[in-house]
Amino acid sequence: MPLKPGKAVRGSNSGRPIMVLLDALGQRWTLRIIWELRDGPHTFRLLQSRCEAVSPTVLNTRLKTLRSLNLVETTSTGYALSQQGEALLEKLSPLNKWSEDWAKTL
Amino acid sequence: MPLKPGKAVRGSNSGRPIMVLLDALGQRWTLRIIWELRDGPHTFRLLQSRCEAVSPTVLNTRLKTLRSLNLVETTSTGYALSQQGEALLEKLSPLNKWSEDWAKTL
DNA sequence: ATCGTTGCTATCTTTTTAGTAGCGAGGGGC
DNA sequence: GCCCCTCGCTACTAAAAAGATAGCAACGAT
Numbered sequence: 287m288p289l290k291p292g293k294a295v296r297g298s299n300s301g302r303p304i305m306v307l308l309d310a311l312g313q314r315w316t317l318r319i320i321w322e323l324r325d326g327p328h329t330f331r332l333l334q335s336r337c338e339a340v341s342p343t344v345l346n347t348r349l350k351t352l353r354s355l356n357l358v359e360t361t362s363t364g365y366a367l368s369q370q371g372e373a374l375l376e377k378l379s380p381l382n383k384w385s386e387d388w389a390k391t392l
Numbered sequence: 393m394p395l396k397p398g399k400a401v402r403g404s405n406s407g408r409p410i411m412v413l414l415d416a417l418g419q420r421w422t423l424r425i426i427w428e429l430r431d432g433p434h435t436f437r438l439l440q441s442r443c444e445a446v447s448p449t450v451l452n453t454r455l456k457t458l459r460s461l462n463l464v465e466t467t468s469t470g471y472a473l474s475q476q477g478e479a480l481l482e483k484l485s486p487l488n489k490w491s492e493d494w495a496k497t498l
Numbered sequence: 499a500t501c502g503t504t505g506c507t508a509t510c511t512t513t514t515t516a517g518t519a520g521c522g523a524g525g526g527g528c
Numbered sequence: 529g530c531c532c533c534t535c536g537c538t539a540c541t542a543a544a545a546a547g548a549t550a551g552c553a554a555c556g557a558t
Binding site: 314 | 404410412413414417418419421423444461462479480483490491495497
């Protein structure tokens, strides 16, 4: 059951891209993996250690999904964000700054 | 174990706000709930039906978390994004358009 | 008082995620 | 060739989260 725009996902059978995206990003570690790839390619094991020892089972599952969604690709030096992945990260990276301001209000 | 900036979350004990945020948003339905609140307050049950019958158990858990994170608040007409929640949604809403372009590349 | 709707809890099942061990492939040194 | 190390990754099992369903107490309108 691969995740793919146009296909139903959990919680939405519309197949609308945003729903597919929200479903993918809502799986644990997905957002984090994209985040950790922000400064360049990482090997599987390095990525694993950056994500505080996420289990290889999950990491590999996520990487498979992210590759099938064309957000991550394998390079000679390890896993890296694809062009699309970079674009997505660009949309997400303002969250870093925002989250710090947000934290102050708590 | 409430989610809160400054405190360890699963996968990061740094307490950095971005990690707390990524952890929160990476829980299933969280992103979707924020998304569904984009056009105004909704009652618990309406929100539930908008999220294609998400179980009340999970919905309530998420709403509790989102309230404790100051992203959602209760109003006379139901659950609504707080000021912070609106700000977050603003950061996320470009994803809708982006996701459509992205979907074309698949 | 009855009815419908609300937010929500209790209970149980299923799915997902976590944790750990270790394999086969490849590279380097010798 | 052989040893040793690191690599990506799979297998297996345990724990945690999410899903599904039933239903209760509180409120408002009739």
